[in-house]
Amino acid sequence: xxxxFPHMGNAYIPLSALLSNLGAEVIVPxxxxxxxxxxxxxxxxxxxxxxxxxxxxxxxxxLQMGADTLAMVSGMWACRFGYYGRVQHxxxxxxxxxxxxxxxxxEGVGAVYNKFRDTVDGNLTLSWLRAFRAFKxxxxxxxxxxxxxxxxxxxxxDRGSTSAAMDEGLRLVHEARGLKEADRALDGARELLDGVExxxxxxxxxxxxxxxxxxxxxxxSLNFDIERRLGEMGIMPFPVMSVYKWLFRPLKTDPxxxxxxxxxxxxxxxxxxxxxGGEEHQTISGTIxxxxxxxxxxxxxxxxxxxxxxxxxxxxxxxxxxxNIPILNLCxxxxxxxxxxxxxxEAFVDLMLxxxxxxxxx
Amino acid sequence: MSYYxxxxxxxxxxxxxxxxxxxxxxxxxxxxENGVRHCVDDICVPVKLYYGHVLDLKDRVDSLFVSRVVSVxxxxxxxxxxxxxxxxxxxxxxxxxxxxxxxxxxxxxQNMSLKTSAKKLAKDLGARAGTARKILSxxxxxxxxxxxxxxxxxxxxxxxxxxxxxxxxxxxGAAVGERNVNIALVGHEYLIHDPFISHNLPRKLKxxxxxxxxxxxxxxxVLEKELCxxxxxxxxxxxxxxxxxxxxxxxxxxxxxxxxxxxxxxxxSIIGEIINREVRTPLSPPLTTLVLDEHTGExxxxxxxEAFVDLIRxxxxxx
Numbered sequence: 001x002x003x004x005f006p007h008m009g010n011a012y013i014p015l016s017a018l019l020s021n022l023g024a025e026v027i028v029p030x031x032x033x034x035x036x037x038x039x040x041x042x043x044x045x046x047x048x049x050x051x052x053x054x055x056x057x058x059x060x061x062x063l064q065m066g067a068d069t070l071a072m073v074s075g076m077w078a079c080r081f082g083y084y085g086r087v088q089h090x091x092x093x094x095x096x097x098x099x100x101x102x103x104x105x106x107e108g109v110g111a112v113y114n115k116f117r118d119t120v121d122g123n124l125t126l127s128w129l130r131a132f133r134a135f136k137x138x139x140x141x142x143x144x145x146x147x148x149x150x151x152x153x154x155x156x157x158d159r160g161s162t163s164a165a166m167d168e169g170l171r172l173v174h175e176a177r178g179l180k181e182a183d184r185a186l187d188g189a190r191e192l193l194d195g196v197e198x199x200x201x202x203x204x205x206x207x208x209x210x211x212x213x214x215x216x217x218x219x220x221s222l223n224f225d226i227e228r229r230l231g232e233m234g235i236m237p238f239p240v241m242s243v244y245k246w247l248f249r250p251l252k253t254d255p256x257x258x259x260x261x262x263x264x265x266x267x268x269x270x271x272x273x274x275x276x277g278g279e280e281h282q283t284i285s286g287t288i289x290x291x292x293x294x295x296x297x298x299x300x301x302x303x304x305x306x307x308x309x310x311x312x313x314x315x316x317x318x319x320x321x322x323x324n325i326p327i328l329n330l331c332x333x334x335x336x337x338x339x340x341x342x343x344x345x346e347a348f349v350d351l352m353l354x355x356x357x358x359x360x361x362x
Numbered sequence: 363m364s365y366y367x368x369x370x371x372x373x374x375x376x377x378x379x380x381x382x383x384x385x386x387x388x389x390x391x392x393x394x395e396n397g398v399r400h401c402v403d404d405i406c407v408p409v410k411l412y413y414g415h416v417l418d419l420k421d422r423v424d425s426l427f428v429s430r431v432v433s434v435x436x437x438x439x440x441x442x443x444x445x446x447x448x449x450x451x452x453x454x455x456x457x458x459x460x461x462x463x464x465x466x467x468x469x470x471x472q473n474m475s476l477k478t479s480a481k482k483l484a485k486d487l488g489a490r491a492g493t494a495r496k497i498l499s500x501x502x503x504x505x506x507x508x509x510x511x512x513x514x515x516x517x518x519x520x521x522x523x524x525x526x527x528x529x530x531x532x533x534x535g536a537a538v539g540e541r542n543v544n545i546a547l548v549g550h551e552y553l554i555h556d557p558f559i560s561h562n563l564p565r566k567l568k569x570x571x572x573x574x575x576x577x578x579x580x581x582x583x584v585l586e587k588e589l590c591x592x593x594x595x596x597x598x599x600x601x602x603x604x605x606x607x608x609x610x611x612x613x614x615x616x617x618x619x620x621x622x623x624x625x626x627x628x629x630x631s632i633i634g635e636i637i638n639r640e641v642r643t644p645l646s647p648p649l650t651t652l653v654l655d656e657h658t659g660e661x662x663x664x665x666x667x668e669a670f671v672d673l674i675r676x677x678x679x680x681x
Contacts, residue, residue, distance in 0.1 A: 046653075048631040076596035078442040083632045086593065090639050106593070272452050274432055274470075276445040304404055307628040311449035313402045318456035331404060 001119050002027050003102070004062030005071045006055035009218040009243040010146065013174045014139035017182075021131030023119035024069070029061040032221040036061060037334045043091050049080060050303035050333050051215040054222060056088050063097045073250075075105040078277030079308060134179060141173045141186040143244035148193050150239075153231030154205040157197040163228050165192040201234070206352050209290035211240040212301035213309045214279050216332050218243055223301055223330075224338045226345075233349060238295070240286035241279065271315050278308025287316065291323035296352040298325055304333035326351055364429050364447075366518040366551040370525055371505040372467070375480065376427060378497035379489040384423050386415035389558035393418050394656055400458060406626040407559060407655050408552050409446055409453070416454055416461070425463045425486075428454060432470035434598045441472070441598050444629055476502075512578035517564065518555050542573040543674050546610035548603055548637075549622030550630075551578070559654055560622065561663045570671045575616065577606040584609055592640060600629040607637045611646035617674045618648045620667075625655035648674065 003019050004027040005012075016026040029036075032054050040057030059070055070092075072085030085103045092099070104112055113128065120127040149166035156162045169189025176185040208230060216222055217239055230237040248254045249261070265275075267285035275281075287298050300316060302309035313329055320327050328348045330341065364372075376383050387393065389411060397414025419426060428451045435441045442448065451466050465486050468479050477498060484494040504525060511521035545567055547554050554560050554576075567574040585605035592608070595601045603621075610619045621637060623630040634651060642649055650670050652663065 045631045045635045047626050048635075049628070076440050076594060078445045078448065078596065080628055080632050082596065083636075087632055087635050087639075091635070094639060271456065272449060274430070274448045276449050277442065278445070280449070305406075305626045305628060305631070307445040308449075310402055310405045311446060311453055314405070314453040315456040 001025065001069050001100075001116075002067045003069045003071055004029060004059070004065075004067035006058040007032055007219065007221070008215065008246070009220065010142050010170060011243045011247060013142050013170065014135045014247060016174065017138045018131045018135035019071075021134050022116040022127055023121065024116065027062050027065050027067040029058045029065065032058055032219070034334075036221075041334050043095060045087075047305050049306050050222065051213075051219075052080070052084055052088070053334060054215075054219070055084060056091065059088060059092060063092065063099060067099065069100040069102060071102040071104065073105050074103045078275075134182070137179055137182050138173060138176075139244050139247055141182060141189070142170065143242060144186065145169045145173065145189050145193070146242065148190070150227060150231065150237065152193060152196055152198065153228070154234045154236050155198040155201055156232075157199040159232050162193070162196050162231070165189075165196050168192055205234050205236045206296040206349065206356070207236050207238065207294070208352070209240060209286055209295050209298045210237050210301065211283050211286040211298065212279070212312075212330075213303055213306050214241050214246060214282075216301040216303050216306075216309075217241055218246065222303070222332055224336075224341050226299070226301070226341070229342070229345065233345065235349065237299075238290075240282050271319070272311070276308040276311060278306070280308040280312050283309065283312045284315065284319070287319050287325065287327065288323060291319075291325040295325065296356060297348060298327045299348070300327055300329045302329075302331060304331055326355065364431060364552075366555045368429065368505065369518075370508040370522060371501050372427065372429065373526075374501035374504045375467075375483060375497060376487070378493070378500060379484045379487040381487050384419065386418040389414070389556050391558075394558065398656055402457075404626060406446065406628070407624040408550070408627075409450070410656060411552070411556065411559065412450065413454070413458070416458060420458070420461055423462055425465050426461060427465045427467065430466055430468045430470075432468065433472040434469060436471055441596055441601075443598055444600075444627075446628075509578075512576075513581060515576065515579045517576065518551065518578075543571065543617045543671055543678075544573045544575055544615060545671070545674075546575040546577075546606070546616050546619045547622060548577055548607045548610065548619060550599065550603075550624070550627075553622050553624050553654055559624075559656075559658075561658070561660045563620075563622070563652075563663065563667070566664060566667055567671070570668060572671050575610070577602065580606050580609055588612075592636070595633070597629045597633075600633045603630070603633055604637060604641070607649075608641045611637075611641055611643070611649065614647075616647050617678070618650070618670060619646075620670065621649060621651045623651065623653055625653050648677075 001024045003024045005015060012028050016028060019026045036057035037054050039060050040053035044053045044056050062070065070089060074085040075082040085101065089101045102112055102115055117124055145166055149162050153162045169192050172185040172188050173182060176182040210217055210226060218241060227237050227239065245257050249257050252258065264281045264285040267288050268281040271284050272280050283300065290298050302313065316327050316329065328344065330344065373383050393414040394411060396417050397410045400417060401410045401413045416426065430451050431443045431447045433441050434443060451464065455464065465483065467483055469476065477495060480498040481491050481494040484491055484497065508521050508525045511524055512518065516524065547564065554563060564574040585602055588605040588608040589601060592604060595604060607619060607621065610616045621634060623634055652666060
């Protein structure tokens, strides 16, 4: 079985570990580029949200690379994401590809569990447990590397050295086989990151909360790697979400994530009274928390026509004045350009610097 | 947004609680433009329209009635309406200035009964809570009568006239005739029946000699039977679209189906694709998709409808 799945940040690292431990061959499509998005947009409905088009493009590439099984999560939510797998796989079949689908969520846990009966030698339950352990270990390693790179980047002496170290570290973790090797890879990655030369910065860097639709925030190919861009401009970005939290939230194994969720809902309640099915509570509560914790600004990312985030987009101006914090709304679609993004980020940074200066004077 | 679907219910509820109901003016150019100006740029047209209507009303009323429709079905699994309907009052509250106090009416069948919402409404309007139950049951009666009229094939306007004014709602036989071209309209009622945004689509079809068949004529049981054939959908209203499309596309006395969707509508972008790919078969009648937004020109709509009707006539002659 040759399994593939669409990209979501660095989620491919733990997911590959999970699937390869289940005896499947994993096909990781190259990171999405504008070509991937164009290919996806060609086959996708006209005004479906951008992640649909990117995922579809990823799946197309994977099928061209020889994948025979496509995995996707799906479910019954108010957000469109629950239908991605169903509609995408149908589009791909109509385009003439033949493959098997694994729709996690729609088919039920049992069906997915049993899918791997043929690929696993020996005990299925044990393999699942082993696979899950590898998945968790690699997810933690990935999260640790991302976090440390995020904290180092604004202080680096040579622009780009942190990102290079991070990419190398992530590669080590991805290629590690077995738990011991994964641990060693994490140590290696830490060493690489520690080796990045830092310089003294006069002022503490600007702090910006990055939030919005989860895929737009976490997938660097969609947001032109905003985290790296900000870091290299000397700004400390704080994403409200992370791939790690995204992977472990539905598994309900980590209570801290669940508590955080509940807290976010409570903070957002005065502005959004009901669950809308997306990350709306994270966006609203993230903005409020950013203002309370003295951040310099908030960047709100969302794909064109995203339903929950568009509602947030209508509410955010109110938060901007209620909590006195600047917010930059960036709408992403297949026509967005890196230059436009840079210009807006630069203008926003100038605005935040000016605010900080006038504040310290007053 | 829920005017064409629930207005009889709202009206009886509000009047029963001692309020006077003031309606916004019909959609027009300036109303829509006003809405677009105050709304998020890339949200769907119906929300922009709603903003326009709220702005139209805000200086003329003492309080504003806004419905929050969260779920409308009791089912085993979670069902929702569109996220925008759920978040509508939040959006209005946060992005418009100088609004009169808002009366929110929550419809969330899965988690709370209508009675609770009705009691809250009565309290907001200063009526006795004890009367709420009676008012609600009367309102539901009116709503049921309205829906029955819709089932008979009346347009929402005719049906409302009939329910409220006891008029006979002059009903030209919508019987499926031999020579007529029967065109089924599948789409949200706030698009199809808004004369401005749909450019009077049903009437245009009539003037071309075609017979528009509305989705509201399809009884609930039929929809449910059709829906059994497809995997579950969690959006209640879009489920109706899918069911209706599947019903119409499987009949041979329907000559064509028009799918009407608003630009940037989230659920419809998915449902449209499902209808196109899962429901349509080589044997089903022709299906066309009409995307409407605030820039759609009347001439463009007219041309496409004419072409569609001509195509159907032409195909029939050749047989």
